[in-house]
Amino acid sequence: MTQERFDIFLTCPPGLESALASELAENGFAKCRPGQGGVTIKGGWSDVWRANLQIRGATRVLAVVDQFKTQHLNSLAQHARQTPWQTLFHPGTPVKVEATCRKSRIYHDGAAAERVSDAIARTALAEISDDADMTVRVRIDHDEVTLSLDTSGEPLHKRGYKQAVAKAPLRETLAALVLREIGYDGRAPLLDPMCGSGTFVIEAAQLAAGLAPGRARSFAFERLATFDRNAFMTLRNQPPHARSQAICLGFDRDPGAIRMSGENAERAEVSDLTQFSEGALKDLARPDGAPGWVVTNPPYGARIGDKSAVFSAYKAFGEVMRERFSGWRAALITTDDKMAKATGLAFDTISAPIDHGGLKIRIYVTGALK
Known part of the structure; x- marks a missing residue:
């Protein structure tokens, strides 16, 4: 062959x-x-x-x-x-x-x-x-x-830049597919108010910058008899095709998560397209400029400790979206329909179940917020 x-x-x-x-x-x-x-x-x-x-x-x-x-x-x-x-x-x-x-x-x-x-x-x-x-x-x-x-070797979510991760990190490959599923194309601002180690933000910024996701890692196929290193290096060295200069923003109440996100973004070569800030969800402010997307992976499943506190976080998320993010669209992933409903947001689409680490998650997506 x-x-x-x-x-x-x-x-x-x-x-x-x-x-x-x-x-x-x-x-x-x-x-x-x-x-x-x-x-x-x-x-x-x-x-x-x-x-x-x-x-x-x-x-x-x-x-x-x-x-x-x-x-x-x-x-x-x-x-x-x-x-x-x-x-x-x-x-x-x-x-x-x-x-x-x-x-x-x-x-x-x-x-x-x-x-x-x-x-x-x-x-x-x-x-x-x-x-x-x-x-x-x-x-x-x-x-x-x-x-x-x-032909991959290590799973492809291991992009080669994420040395620091938060608890229950979202895999980069899943984040990329979620962004595509909701219709995000890298041409609009993106904000994650519970960003953890910055996966959604960094994936969106790399998409905007046109950077190949596997550019910083090796693959199993490089050890095959069919491998042509010169041809592959020509492919790998192709210049990126940037889609936009849209800024992708991450917020989290955990200062350690913000530090990790910034370090990961720098290794991923998108520090100029990303901003990370520490802060509580209730203090989240609408960014200047054109509306974009709010996309987040809030706690669910095994990540839930105090369930009442988590419900409060979902409720606060919905309130902030309605009060401050007119014209923006919001998307979240969760295993629990009741938690999604706790936001009080009207969802235009709810995805079919998606297998994620033994859990069934869905993507909940609003239209433009009023």
């Missing part, structure tokens, strides 16, 4: 597949097919590199190496030995294999992984190791086998 086009599967939280498909289409990727937990596109290795480097919402980028149907372990082993692993791995490359079996005659994950591991070791002379950074994923679903190579 060194030259031809093949299936590439980009994973995301279930419930946000359409948002990821929209981002891929906007970035020129062809034949985007949303499915459960991600989007499939067709492409070659340069598309794999570009997707890892430029797509904000994907959790991982999987290159589909082979697909076939089988009901027996011996047949799985035979097919896997015919897969061109030797074109992918340099001899001695550490590789681990992970398998999941669902509603199939082959039902033992470990046995399936063992057969594929043996095929890779024999044909590519790779070193099979549970500690390897390079992962081959075996998925057997209703006797349909998909062999995929995880």
Whole structure:
């Protein structure tokens, strides 16, 4: 599969597949097919590199190496030995294999992984190791086998700039998809009144600045035999295409969170497009200039300590929005419909449930506030 086009599967939280498909289409990727937990596109290795480097919402980028149907372990082993692993791995490359079996005659994950591991070791002379950074994923679903190579390595929310995080941080990839889902395009101001370590603010600023989300990190595909470093560096060194100079603002009552946010923004190269200030929600003032978006990730689920205090925070958020943010739009994510209703805000749209760390969250979005 060194030259031809093949299936590439980009994973995301279930419930946000359409948002990821929209981002891929906007970035020129062809034949985007949303499915459960991600989007499939067709492409070659340069598309794999570009997707890892430029797509904000994907959790991982999987290159589909082979697909076939089988009901027996011996047949799985035979097919896997015919897969061109030797074109992918340099001899001695550490590789681990992970398998999941669902509603199939082959039902033992470990046995399936063992057969594929043996095929890779024999044909590519790779070193099979549970500690390897390079992962081959075996998925057997209703006797349909998909062999995929995880080209990302570490999950793509690890952008390479966030060394400091607040309690229960929002993942950057989820924040990017939430922003796309609500219609934020980087051309308007954005404010997060409970910003934590600044994820929404920094993601919005990077979008406005046109900075590639993966520019400061490495990827597993850089260790593959298919990798062309010169071609990738040409891609990585392309100048950014800024959308606006809109300022993105973060507020939090925790001085430690404000310090962390500022440090993260500086490492992310968007300190000139961001401002972070310490303050209580009740003291939040409307920024000067044109209306924009208020987007926040207030406490919910396991982050709730004193539930009555949290309800008070949601109520205060709604009061501040109605009293001071006429013309702005507001969006929040939470697991609890009652908490969203405690804001007293009228929501134009409420998203379908989205899987987030074992919780089901929804995005609540207002129209322009009166």
